[in-house]
Amino acid sequence: MNAAADERQFRMTLSWTEPGIGNDILECLATATDEGAVSVDAVVRTDGVRTGPRQLSIDVGPLTRKQLEAARLAVDAGYYDAPRRARLADLAAELGISESAVSQRLANVERTLMLALAEAEAEAEAEAEDGGTR
Structure with missing residues (x-):
């Protein structure tokens, strides 16, 4: 050990x-x-x-306050539940913006998080290959 x-x-x-x-x-x-x-x-x-x-540690620094607000609302409202408990229209009404704007914000959040996840995964794999010396 x-x-x-x-x-x-x-x-x-x-x-x-x-x-x-x-x-x-x-x-x-x-x-x-x-x-x-x-x-x-x-x-x-x-x-x-x-x-x-x-x-894995994921950097959410690139996300804007409005993107984080939309993401939190989507999670809390059940937008990401299966089956969904909320629709884009519900989120748009709550945020006071269009469905298109909500969709765009969530797409940006998802893209940012997926890229950060892939980067963190690659770093973890590289560290594992180095025997944890990074």
Whole structure:
């Protein structure tokens, strides 16, 4: 087991041979600590294939206040639920703008987030290939 520490956090690398043991370890950690005290960055098989959850940081800085407002409203109203609980017309009425404007704002949010996600994924993959030395 390898561990590295900074002032507020520890990173640990564990290895096990049986698939179910990983879940048992995570359950024990979750039970033994406060909620949110443990996170899993990645679960990787020995052949390098990722098999579990991981965290990526996505920069939302490029989004405008109006885009964030539209995105929050869309999520809260259920626009992204399946099935949808809100339509563009509902969001437009709430924001006091046209359906076209709402659609454009959400498309810009989605494009920005997808590009940031792809970039964060590429960075995480490059870091994993470097053995976490970045």
